[in-house]
Amino acid sequence: MTNFEFYSPTKVIFGKDVVSMLGQEAKEFGGKALLLYGHESIRKNGLYDLIVKQCADAGIELVEHSGVSPNPVLSHASEGVRIAREAGVEFIIAAGGGSVIDESKVISAGTANDAPLWDLVSRKAPVEKALPIVAIQTLPATSSETNQVGVLTNKETNEKFSIKSPLLVPAKAFLDPQLTFTIPKKYSAYACFDIMSHMLEGYFTMTADFAPAHEGFVEGLSGAVKISLDRILKDPEDYEARANVMWVAMLAWNGIAKAGLEGAALPNHMLEHPLSAVYDVAHGAGLTIVFPAWLEYRKKEIGGRILRFGEKILGMDGLADLSEEAAVDKVIAAFREWLSSIGCPLTMREAGVENPDIGELVKQALTLCEFWGIKGYSADDLEAIYRLCL
Amino acid sequence: MTNFEFYSPTKVIFGKDVVSMLGQEAKEFGGKALLLYGHESIRKNGLYDLIVKQCADAGIELVEHSGVSPNPVLSHASEGVRIAREAGVEFIIAAGGGSVIDESKVISAGTANDAPLWDLVSRKAPVEKALPIVAIQTLPATSSETNQVGVLTNKETNEKFSIKSPLLVPAKAFLDPQLTFTIPKKYSAYACFDIMSHMLEGYFTMTADFAPAHEGFVEGLSGAVKISLDRILKDPEDYEARANVMWVAMLAWNGIAKAGLEGAALPNHMLEHPLSAVYDVAHGAGLTIVFPAWLEYRKKEIGGRILRFGEKILGMDGLADLSEEAAVDKVIAAFREWLSSIGCPLTMREAGVENPDIGELVKQALTLCEFWGIKGYSADDLEAIYRLCL
Numbered sequence: 001m002t003n004f005e006f007y008s009p010t011k012v013i014f015g016k017d018v019v020s021m022l023g024q025e026a027k028e029f030g031g032k033a034l035l036l037y038g039h040e041s042i043r044k045n046g047l048y049d050l051i052v053k054q055c056a057d058a059g060i061e062l063v064e065h066s067g068v069s070p071n072p073v074l075s076h077a078s079e080g081v082r083i084a085r086e087a088g089v090e091f092i093i094a095a096g097g098g099s100v101i102d103e104s105k106v107i108s109a110g111t112a113n114d115a116p117l118w119d120l121v122s123r124k125a126p127v128e129k130a131l132p133i134v135a136i137q138t139l140p141a142t143s144s145e146t147n148q149v150g151v152l153t154n155k156e157t158n159e160k161f162s163i164k165s166p167l168l169v170p171a172k173a174f175l176d177p178q179l180t181f182t183i184p185k186k187y188s189a190y191a192c193f194d195i196m197s198h199m200l201e202g203y204f205t206m207t208a209d210f211a212p213a214h215e216g217f218v219e220g221l222s223g224a225v226k227i228s229l230d231r232i233l234k235d236p237e238d239y240e241a242r243a244n245v246m247w248v249a250m251l252a253w254n255g256i257a258k259a260g261l262e263g264a265a266l267p268n269h270m271l272e273h274p275l276s277a278v279y280d281v282a283h284g285a286g287l288t289i290v291f292p293a294w295l296e297y298r299k300k301e302i303g304g305r306i307l308r309f310g311e312k313i314l315g316m317d318g319l320a321d322l323s324e325e326a327a328v329d330k331v332i333a334a335f336r337e338w339l340s341s342i343g344c345p346l347t348m349r350e351a352g353v354e355n356p357d358i359g360e361l362v363k364q365a366l367t368l369c370e371f372w373g374i375k376g377y378s379a380d381d382l383e384a385i386y387r388l389c390l
Numbered sequence: 391m392t393n394f395e396f397y398s399p400t401k402v403i404f405g406k407d408v409v410s411m412l413g414q415e416a417k418e419f420g421g422k423a424l425l426l427y428g429h430e431s432i433r434k435n436g437l438y439d440l441i442v443k444q445c446a447d448a449g450i451e452l453v454e455h456s457g458v459s460p461n462p463v464l465s466h467a468s469e470g471v472r473i474a475r476e477a478g479v480e481f482i483i484a485a486g487g488g489s490v491i492d493e494s495k496v497i498s499a500g501t502a503n504d505a506p507l508w509d510l511v512s513r514k515a516p517v518e519k520a521l522p523i524v525a526i527q528t529l530p531a532t533s534s535e536t537n538q539v540g541v542l543t544n545k546e547t548n549e550k551f552s553i554k555s556p557l558l559v560p561a562k563a564f565l566d567p568q569l570t571f572t573i574p575k576k577y578s579a580y581a582c583f584d585i586m587s588h589m590l591e592g593y594f595t596m597t598a599d600f601a602p603a604h605e606g607f608v609e610g611l612s613g614a615v616k617i618s619l620d621r622i623l624k625d626p627e628d629y630e631a632r633a634n635v636m637w638v639a640m641l642a643w644n645g646i647a648k649a650g651l652e653g654a655a656l657p658n659h660m661l662e663h664p665l666s667a668v669y670d671v672a673h674g675a676g677l678t679i680v681f682p683a684w685l686e687y688r689k690k691e692i693g694g695r696i697l698r699f700g701e702k703i704l705g706m707d708g709l710a711d712l713s714e715e716a717a718v719d720k721v722i723a724a725f726r727e728w729l730s731s732i733g734c735p736l737t738m739r740e741a742g743v744e745n746p747d748i749g750e751l752v753k754q755a756l757t758l759c760e761f762w763g764i765k766g767y768s769a770d771d772l773e774a775i776y777r778l779c780l
Contacts (some may be wrong), residue, residue, distance in 0.1 A: 001567075001633040003405025010399070014650060015393025177391075212617045213634040213641075216610025216658060224602035231600075231738040243391040251603075256641065260633070311734065 001208070001260030004275040007166055008254040010146040010315070014154040014175045014247065016239075019050050021138060022093075023058030025172055029132045030090025032061045036080060036104050037095045038068045042138065051095060051136070063087040064187045065107075068096060071276050071283070072103035074154045078117055081110035083169075084131070094170070097139025104133050105150030114158055120163055121152050127165035130283035135170040138179045140246040141191040141284065143198070143253035145173035153277050157230040158364065161371065174252065177242040179263045185233055189342040190284025192229040192245060196222045196313075197268060197287045198253040201280075204295070204305055207263030214261055219312040221248045226313065229342060268294050271385060274364035288344035289351060292336050303328045310334065348389050358386050391598070391650030397556055398644040400525075400536040404565045404637065406629075409526060412483075415562055419522045420480025422451045426470060426494050427485045428458045432528065435572055441485060441526070453477040455497075458486060460625030461666050461673070462493035464544045468507055471500035474521070481522040484560070487529025494523050495540030495558040508615045512761075517555035525560040528569045530636040531581040531674065533588070533643035535563035543667050548754065550667040551761065565640065567632040574624055579732040580674025582619040582635060586612045586703075587658060587677045588643040593683070595697055597653030598673050603666055604651055609702040616703065619732060623738050655764045660683050661775060664754035669743045678734035679741060682726050683778035687771070693718045700724065738779050748776050 013021060026033070035051065042048045055062050065080045084092070084107055108131040110117045115125030135145040144150065148169050151162045183191065199218040206214065225248050231241035251257075258264050271294060272286035281289070294297035295306060303324050310316040310331030319327040336346055345351040362382045369377050403411060416423070425441065429501045432438045445452050474482070475495055480740055500507045505515030525535040528708075534540065536669070538559050541552045573581065577771035589608040596604065601745040615638050621631035648654050661684060662676035689696060693714050700706040700721030709717040735741040752772045759767050 001405065001630065001637070003408060006402040006404065007400075009401075011399075012396040014396065015391065077540060208630070210621075210630045211634070212614035213611060213638045216612075216614040217641075218610075220606025220608075220610030221603060222606075224606040227602045237499070239598045240391065243650070244601070247391070248603045251607075251646065260637065298443070325446075 023054040027058045034089040080107040084111040095136040098142030098144040101144035102150035130167035133170040133172045140249035141194040146254040160273045194284040202264035246311040270368045274361045413444040417448040424479040467496040470497040474501040485526040488532030488534040491534035492540035521556035523560040523564045530639035531584040536644040550663045584674040592654035660758045664751045
């Protein structure tokens with residue numbers, strides 16, 4: 001294991017109807033908050049009314065900023081900073097999925113620091129102060145509710161970067177699995193694969209030859225997501241299945257899965273970000289497109305790991321009876337088949353992208369390689385992988 | 391899943407030589423600290439000198455309180471409170487195993503609050519304030535470095551209780567696997583089983599019929615400890631194996647394993663505490679005595695779970711070919727065989743307790759049942775289980 005720091009100080013309040021404790025839990029942060037959310041969904045499911053009532057009862061004045069998009073953008077975050085400063089809010093309540101919580105981090109940093117917003121996001125300027133964030137997660141996937149990272153797209157330049165600071169970890173997170181009942185089946189599947197991919201990135205890229213804690217964690221929790229998704233696709237209001245997914249989503253990307261993991265990198269996230277930045281593909285769907293393609297491209301180097309994935313996570317047997325090459329191909333085929341069976345796209349075409357500008361995708365991926373310190377991918381490599389996604 | 395809160399705000403600093411960052415990380419807590427430790431071991435391995443130098447360089451004055459015992463006792467903690475108050479220390483540096491970190495929590499609460507110390511430990515008086523704790527873990531087992539709990543024995547009454555408060559979670563924890571190289575093989579095995587038992591308690595007592603996240607977590611990480619221990623018993627200076635154990639120890643008892651787990655209880659810890667309180671049996675060794683006996687006693691009710699344990703954690707196969715009764719007995723026998731093979735006692739006699747006062751053990755266990763809210767154990771049940779431990 002390499003040296004690392006693990007710091008996830010969020011107070012997680014998990015379970016049925018926990019948002020009814022919002023007022024008493026949030027008032028310590030002040031009397032005026034920015035309420036950040038997306039569009040209509042929190043109004044439809046009653047969450048909006050509950051937040052407003054909780055804050056009114058606790059004497060917290062709310063200033064609203066709605067309209068966060070699934071891939072949050074710089075212009076909307078800038079507007080949030082303007083509103084937050086003008087109103088003098090003391091903290092932020094972020095009610096929504098990872099996109100809303102991600103953007104709340106950008107607004108928190110932007111409001112508290114003088115540096116230009118894109119400089120904070122692209123890490124040219126440091127985050128020295130922050131407004132506290134209270135997160136109410138409605139689309140569990142990114143663990144944004146307990147981690148330091150917020151992803152944001154600059155539409156002018158089509159760049160997708162991520163702000164990062166220990167100051168930006170939400171102070172409190174409310175996780176009520178009931179709030180996820182209305183996530184459509186398709187997006188439930190995307191989110192579940194996003195959760196799994198957060199763990200699988202390190203699993204497939206690590207170079208350590210002894211990492212049983214990591215392997216046990218990833219295999220155990222990825223399997224749990226897969227089993228739970230089966231139940232959710234049958235009954236979207238299965239509380240226990242939704243609760244297991246919501247809890248694993250938090251654990252999968254709060255820092256545990258990659259802690260001390262030698263060689264771990266995020267090539268699939270690196271490949272996916274340009275897809276969602278340029279073509280507005282949902283992040284989870286972008287991942288189901290690039291992940292099998294990346295495995296295909298890397299199968300000669302990580303065949304043993306792919307076989308273990310097939311056995312431990314996909315639950316395959318009989319692989320030992322085949323040649324390694326045939327067994328690896330069988331696992332990748334089974335992986336694709338499973339992703340298809342849960343309603344996820346396997347190609348850009350299936351995601352509605354007919355004639356992608358591969359040059360632009362490669363260009364952006366190269367920028368991310370540098371930004372995230374991912375080594376070993378030339379433009380030719382990236383082009384070859386994107387061509388496997390057509 | 392039942393509703394729960396998860397809060398583990400410790401900044402964990404993990405890896406080779408991390409204690410060389412102690413000064414810079416600790417000075418934010420003030421200029422005077424109580425250094426709490428056990429006996430000679432931190433002097434022998436150089437940790438003591440390193441702490442002294444780090445604190446001197448950072449301008450932190452140290453007041454020492456050594457001699458914490460493996461099962462820390464009230465009288466020593468009271469003396470620590472007296473010293474801490476007299477010197478006016480601002481925080482505590484706890485360098486040692488779970489016992490030292492546990493006692494540091496008691497001293498922290500005792501110094502900052504006016505209530506009698508035993509009232510704080512036995513939860514008759516609330517912990518309203520606390521001194522910050524910086525923990526340097528040298529015997530990973532209890533995750534005391536990241537949780538709210540500190541166990542303490544009152545030798546006058548032979549009671550063993552635990553203080554608990556979110557204010558007592560250490561602010562920072564230094565985990566250097568190299569500091570665990572000198573743990574004797576026997577104690578390494580005790581500690582590893584203690585770590586596993588923290589996860590297995592919930593695994594065997596939960597009543598939920600769908601808990602894949604919990605099962606995956608426990609099976610994955612228990613298996614990791616078992617694999618790592620095999621390597622440690624061959625080579626106590628195997629860094630990777632020690633690192634995996636140290637990391638899992640933290641994860642196993644920081645709140646994740648029992649979060650939301652319906653019906654989860656700690657019957658084996660309840661059965662063990664009187665053993666170590668009355669006969670000074672090492673906690674981990676006490677657990678290897680009571681756990682198989684408890685399984686034996688409960689095997690009719692939790693047979694299916696015992697079979698899963700055999701397959702997923704002990705790695706047994708062929709169980710499906712036997713009757714359930716025979717298969718369960720086979721798993722318990724294999725469990726005992728494994729514990730023996732790693733050098734752990736299976737009976738009180740093997741731990742040097744020849745003629746235990748079972749009445750006293752039962753009496754204390756009943757008190758703990760009430761204190762911890764564990765239901766379903768009459769005096770007859772407890773006596774029967776202790777008799778299986780003779």
